[in-house]
Amino acid sequence: MSRHEIRFSGFGGQGIITAGYILGKAASLFDQRHVTLIKSYGPESRGGASSAQVIISDEEIDYPRLTQPKLLVAMSQEAYAKYIGELASGGLLLIDEDLVEPCHPRDDIQVRAVPATRIAESELGRKIVANIVMLGFVAANADVASVEGIREAALSSIPKGTEELNSQALAKGYEYGNQLQSTMHKV
Amino acid sequence: MVDELTDVLISKHHPMDKLLRQDRLPHIWCSGCGLGTVLTCFVSALEKLDLDMDQVVVVSGIGCTGRAAGYLNLDGFHTTHGRAIPFATGLKLGNPELKVVVISGDGDLMAIGGNHFIHAARRNMDLTVICVNNFNYGMTSGQLAPTTPTNARTSTSPYGNAEHPFNVPYLAAATGATYVARWTVLHVRRLERSIIEAMNKRGFSVVEVISPCPTYYGRWNKMGSALEQMKYYHDKSTIRHWSDPAQADIGLEGQIIVGRFVDIDKPTFCDLLQGADQ
Amino acid sequence: MGRRRVSNNGILQGSFFMDGDTACAEGAICAGCRFFGGYPITPATEIAERMARRLPQVGGTYIQMEDEIASISAVLGASWAGTRAMTATSGPGFSLMMENLGLGIITETPCVLVNVQRGGPSTGMPTLVGQGDMMQARWGSHGPYETIALSPGSPQELFDLTIRAFNLAEKYRTPVLVMTDEAVGHMTERVVIPPLEEIEYYARRKPQVPPNGYLPYRPDPDGVPPMACAGEGYRIHVTGLTHNEKGYPDTVSVETQQKLVERLIRKIRANQDDIIELREDQVEEADVVVVAYGISARTAARPVRMAREMGLKVGLLKLVTVWPFAEERIRELAPKVEGFVVPEINMGQIAQEVERCAGGQAQTILVPHAGGGLHHPNDVLEAIKRVTSPQSTSAETSP
Numbered sequence: 001m002s003r004h005e006i007r008f009s010g011f012g013g014q015g016i017i018t019a020g021y022i023l024g025k026a027a028s029l030f031d032q033r034h035v036t037l038i039k040s041y042g043p044e045s046r047g048g049a050s051s052a053q054v055i056i057s058d059e060e061i062d063y064p065r066l067t068q069p070k071l072l073v074a075m076s077q078e079a080y081a082k083y084i085g086e087l088a089s090g091g092l093l094l095i096d097e098d099l100v101e102p103c104h105p106r107d108d109i110q111v112r113a114v115p116a117t118r119i120a121e122s123e124l125g126r127k128i129v130a131n132i133v134m135l136g137f138v139a140a141n142a143d144v145a146s147v148e149g150i151r152e153a154a155l156s157s158i159p160k161g162t163e164e165l166n167s168q169a170l171a172k173g174y175e176y177g178n179q180l181q182s183t184m185h186k187v
Numbered sequence: 188m189v190d191e192l193t194d195v196l197i198s199k200h201h202p203m204d205k206l207l208r209q210d211r212l213p214h215i216w217c218s219g220c221g222l223g224t225v226l227t228c229f230v231s232a233l234e235k236l237d238l239d240m241d242q243v244v245v246v247s248g249i250g251c252t253g254r255a256a257g258y259l260n261l262d263g264f265h266t267t268h269g270r271a272i273p274f275a276t277g278l279k280l281g282n283p284e285l286k287v288v289v290i291s292g293d294g295d296l297m298a299i300g301g302n303h304f305i306h307a308a309r310r311n312m313d314l315t316v317i318c319v320n321n322f323n324y325g326m327t328s329g330q331l332a333p334t335t336p337t338n339a340r341t342s343t344s345p346y347g348n349a350e351h352p353f354n355v356p357y358l359a360a361a362t363g364a365t366y367v368a369r370w371t372v373l374h375v376r377r378l379e380r381s382i383i384e385a386m387n388k389r390g391f392s393v394v395e396v397i398s399p400c401p402t403y404y405g406r407w408n409k410m411g412s413a414l415e416q417m418k419y420y421h422d423k424s425t426i427r428h429w430s431d432p433a434q435a436d437i438g439l440e441g442q443i444i445v446g447r448f449v450d451i452d453k454p455t456f457c458d459l460l461q462g463a464d465q
Numbered sequence: 466m467g468r469r470r471v472s473n474n475g476i477l478q479g480s481f482f483m484d485g486d487t488a489c490a491e492g493a494i495c496a497g498c499r500f501f502g503g504y505p506i507t508p509a510t511e512i513a514e515r516m517a518r519r520l521p522q523v524g525g526t527y528i529q530m531e532d533e534i535a536s537i538s539a540v541l542g543a544s545w546a547g548t549r550a551m552t553a554t555s556g557p558g559f560s561l562m563m564e565n566l567g568l569g570i571i572t573e574t575p576c577v578l579v580n581v582q583r584g585g586p587s588t589g590m591p592t593l594v595g596q597g598d599m600m601q602a603r604w605g606s607h608g609p610y611e612t613i614a615l616s617p618g619s620p621q622e623l624f625d626l627t628i629r630a631f632n633l634a635e636k637y638r639t640p641v642l643v644m645t646d647e648a649v650g651h652m653t654e655r656v657v658i659p660p661l662e663e664i665e666y667y668a669r670r671k672p673q674v675p676p677n678g679y680l681p682y683r684p685d686p687d688g689v690p691p692m693a694c695a696g697e698g699y700r701i702h703v704t705g706l707t708h709n710e711k712g713y714p715d716t717v718s719v720e721t722q723q724k725l726v727e728r729l730i731r732k733i734r735a736n737q738d739d740i741i742e743l744r745e746d747q748v749e750e751a752d753v754v755v756v757a758y759g760i761s762a763r764t765a766a767r768p769v770r771m772a773r774e775m776g777l778k779v780g781l782l783k784l785v786t787v788w789p790f791a792e793e794r795i796r797e798l799a800p801k802v803e804g805f806v807v808p809e810i811n812m813g814q815i816a817q818e819v820e821r822c823a824g825g826q827a828q829t830i831l832v833p834h835a836g837g838g839l840h841h842p843n844d845v846l847e848a849i850k851r852v853t854s855p856q857s858t859s860a861e862t863s864p
Contacts, residue, residue, distance in 0.1 A: 277542025
């Protein structure tokens with residue numbers, strides 16, 4: 001039995017829920033697995049805490065809340081501080097390295113960092129696709145959904161006319177993740 | 188031979204029979220109540236309107252006036268207290284071919300149903316509202332209404348009403364009605380004409396009818412017999428068409444301004460909805 | 466939203482990754498709903514938003530009313546105009562709708578009312594789950610009556626049960642409640658929308674006699690009268706007062722009241738085999754039966770599995786239809802089992818029904834939750850173990 005529990009987190013306006021939705025949709029409709037997505041927002045429409053819980057499983061999901069998340073994606077310091085404690089031992093933390101300073105060191109988890117917002121801003125000219133860069137990074141680091149599924153799910157969920165931008169963003173994050181992994185393997 | 192002649196000369200049927208439910212008469216209204224007159228004016232207005240009576244629907248709330256829907260041989264809905272207008276809104280939107288008329292009292296439409304009234308007016312929902320105003324809750328033996336004049340006595344304002352009443356034409360006009368008129372029950376021809384105009388109006392049209400309640404409001408305020416009360420309202424009336432409805436407040440004494448106050452054109456809810464869809 | 470095909474008539478078909486509220490709206494559209502009167506309220510707002518966007522695409526009408534009282538009034542009116550109509554709300558709005566829910570029941574008006582339950586009482590926890598309105602669904606409007614309420618546990622079930630609600634509403638001429646909750650309404654999951662021709666459609670029963678021979682409230686043998694609507698030439702009179710078969714008020718006759726109320730109740734109770742839907746998992750051989758509904762039935766599956774792994778014989782009885790209550794089934798099981806465990810996100814509502822039907826033959830253990838979250842699997846597991854452990858004592862439903 002495999003059950004992946006993932007939390008995407010950050011602040012409102014970063015596209016955290018969208019990232020969770022795209023990952024969930026990829027796993028559900030393209031990879032044909034059982035998936036639940038639960039969104040949570042603060043009362044604010046912009047800013048404030050934002051998080052998405054995604055569960056991907058080969059069996060029916062009885063309990064649709066996270067119990068032992070093995071993957072935490074944090075795109076704000078506040079989100080990192082709030083959720084780092086729930087990450088299961090042996091879990092993986094993915095952060096936007098310019099926005100999160102891991103100040104609660106844990107030796108039972110792995111941490112990988114990507115400058116997602118910087119890549120989106122300086123290489124693609126649109127800060128708004130930082131979430132998609134991060135999704136590419138997730139695809140490279142965790143075996144939760146196929147990158148092809150994520151690409152298709154993303155392209156069917158974003159505004160018309162932004163397909164190229166989002167494809168590039170996904171590719172950038174994915175490449176960055178793969179390069180990071182190969183460097184790590186060399187070490 | 189005599190019988191045959193009688194058959195020709197004396198009609199066994201009232202001309203309004205086909206629009207009234209014979210099996211529900213006599214009605215429950217008190218003698219001297221103005222509601223019978225309102226019902227008659229409504230029926231005679233219907234007869235002059237070029238409408239398919241199968242498509243005319245009457246909706247009412249609770250109260251003496253609320254019983255009107257039950258005496259008319261039309262599709263009729265006697266709903267809950269205050270909810271005639273939103274129910275009528277659903278009927279109209281569910282089948283826009285229907286001609287939907289709300290006949291209800293001042294307490295039903297202005298107090299518990301006040302919020303629905305102003306929002307239907309704001310939307311310019313294509314409904315006709317006939318609001319029979321007898322200044323109190325007659326069916327439940329004469330309690331205070333939002334139309335009871337200041338200082339008037341009722342069973343729940345025995346020392347005189349300490350509130351300011353709603354001025355129905357002013358409220359209707361201010362919240363968006365496209366046709367607004369007020370008459371007393373003795374202005375039968377003018378009332379009938381206003382009902383016809385209101386029903387021909389596309390949009391939210393309101394006709395207020397000042398009606399005596401000799402049994403309660405009249406007695407509490409020493410207005411004399413039913414006829415005297417009816418005549419009092421008529422005599423105090425000043426016809427002032429197209430005057431500012433803000434000036435049409437009704438006090439315990441003093442004049443009652445009647446007439447047609449508003450007749451304007453603007454898109455109805457359905458017009459705007461169709462525009463939005465395109 | 467997914468791999469979809471929008472056919473020419475605007476109806477969706479295919480697989481979607483969709484939240485429960487959206488699935489509810491799409492279910493309504495597939496069921497033929499063409500009128501929505503509503504008022505925004507968390508966590509049901511997404512249903513209104515979806516209907517506002519979708520109804521014009523399928524020839525329907527959406528209107529945002531001034532409050533929930535107006536919303537249900539408009540829904541009743543639209544139904545009498547011959548349209549399939551619905552509204553959706555949550556606790557505070559559900560309270561406001563109780564008045565005209567009663568009008569819908571006494572005038573026998575088919576319509577669907579969705580309650581996406583949140584934590585209460587009062588404004589409570591707008592964004593978090595609750596199941597505290599189950600007794601309000603049963604008894605919330607005044608007077609004696611019987612009601613139909615369904616409880617889905619996933620977006621797919623919310624889609625399916627919304628369709629079923631419309632069909633039951635038409636079949637039995639009554640408002641039908643879809644008692645879902647925030648957890649289901651806001652959960653996104655795969656929803657499969659079948660081709661329209663595969664979706665059940667129960668057409669409104671129309672009079673077979675001309676207007677002069679029609680009695681609007683004379684029932685067919687199953688207790689349900691055929692329904693003529695406004696504008697069809699039948700000149701109907703419909704009232705919220707106690708009425709005779711002609712639809713005329715008769716507010717002083719005890720016999721008329723007795724006949725009407727008994728029929729309103731009988732038309733549902735006598736047809737409960739058709740209305741009540743249960744899902745059972747290993748109930749027949751069980752020592753302990755977990756009785757649950759909605760999201761709580763879904764989350765109960767895990768502690769049930771954990772208990773079975775420990776060698777306990779545990780069944781799961783899911784109440785898809787909560788009202789009318791599955792009395793017969795509980796009475797049947799009571800002498801065969803040691804106990805019932807009832808997890809619900811309130812302080813004990815359906816548990817009382819289970820205990821009543823168990824009639825002292827089996828204990829009933831409530832697993833309460835005040836709202837705002839789901840039961841932890843261990844809490845339900847502990848209750849299951851309490852039934853089977855020798856030191857467990859008498860029935861216990863208080864939290």
